[in-house]
Amino acid sequence: MSTKESNPYLSHSQATEIMKRLYGLTVSVVLPLPSYIDQNFYIAASEGGEFLLKILNSADSQNSSVIEVQTHAMNFLHQRGFPVQTTLPTLTGQLTSLEEIDCGFGMQKYLVRLLTYLPGITISKITRSPQILYDVGKMAATLDTVLLQMEHPNISALQREDLMWNLANIPLLNQHIHLMDGDPIQKTVKAVLEQYQIQIVPKLPLFRKCINHGDLNDRNLLVEPDGPSKYKNSGILDFGDMSCGYFIFELAITIRYMMIGSSNPVDVGGPVVAGWESVFPLNEAERDSLYLLVLCRFCQSLVMSRRTVIQQPENEEYVMVASKSCTDHICHLWELGKEEVERIWFQSAARFSQP
Known part of the structure; x- marks a missing residue:
């Protein structure tokens, strides 16, 4: 698979659907944010709150153990007073969700996380x-x-x-x-x-x-x-x-x-x-x-x-x-x-x- 095919290219409507299905949140604002090989969206929810929806490229999405440690590290640092993002659970209590999505290259699996949004x-x-x-x-x-x-x-x-x-x-x-x-x-x-x-x-x-x-x-x-x-x-x-x-x-x-x-x-x-x-x-x-x-x-x-x-x-x-x-x-x-x-x-x- 080429790097291009590994990268996620979700539409705003796909991001909105994921927010509703996985997190029970209704999107009021969705804006793309820059990224190197992943995909990031700024999300504001009608229910209140600002979030960062992060969709990992399909290659890194296979390294679930690395993602698990990264997620743990962010929570570990947050608990010790560092200004870092934390990962929010899905409706079923999972910190990540492996989603099968078609971004124009056929169905690929992408790991999805919802992070707290840091202003600044x-x-x-x-x-x-x-x-x-x-x-x-x-x-x-x-x-x-x-x-x-x-x-x-x-x-x-x-x-x-x-x-x-x-x-x-x-x-x-x-x-x-x-x-x-x-x-x-x-x-x-x-x-x-x-x-x-x-x-x-x-x-x-x-x-x-x-x-x-x-x-x-x-x-x-x-x-x-x-x-x-x-x-x-x-x-x-x-x-x-x-x-x-x-x-x-x-x-x-x-x-x-x-x-x-x-x-x-x-x-x-x-x-x-x-x-x-x-x-x-x-x-x-x-x-x-x-x-x-x-x-x-x-x-x-x-x-x-x-x-x-x-x-x-x-x-x-x-x-x-x-x-x-x-x-x-x-x-x-x-x-x-x-x-x-x-x-x-x-x-x-x-x-x-x-x-």
Whole structure:
């Protein structure tokens, strides 16, 4: 099955019917929301309340144990005060429902969930001050620290050795590097992948393990006004890329996404590191690997976006937003070099942390 055929394309009337049949709710407003390979609808019900109806692609819909752990994790974090969505039960008390739906490619099975709706604006829409970047780093470290306490009988499902977005799986990118043939950036991407094998793989045993959210990007973090010109974190979305990993992976991923849209992207790292280390100080191996891991995440985004655009040309505009400016960032970080980028990040973090 192609990726296009795996993705759900429900009509508004199909979404409305699901809401009534599974949840007993009458839809008064239904609006499509952006998504990468799933389908999301904002729902307002006549009976009251706002919701997010999420329909998973048919490939991920087969991984029920992963979805079960993700759902558990969201409820676990919500109970501990994190601003995350929770899953609402169907009329029969189920947190998920596997539905057989025709989206134009014949009947396919798609996993359906109804989530609470979190108000706020995505952090991509604001100018990120050093303070909000510090807060994001602190929140990311706190999130992973708390997830260490989570127990679930299917937690091993989060190993996800085939998840292309796990930084442990950087070598898997080599099978798609040909998609960049003819593009000058391919040479740098290959060099980054080679450095991963040389510099990162030997250090993996020295990294401290955890469960990663894995996708703290600028559209998965919500903020709300906190005074006339300040913002505070108000929501963490999309646990679809959760996997077993390492604390340093989460930090690298967070820095990568906070750089997007910044007028001085390299300067972003300092406040994020300072916030992170206020909760979870890095060890020597983790600190020495951060620069290259940020580059690796940029490479993941660049290569995977090329792959997705070929598979989903109709979704090109949204997919390319996810890798916007990746080439420029990779080139800039690579040209500055490890020593200079680390100097900027760690000196800035030290200044930020001073009383």
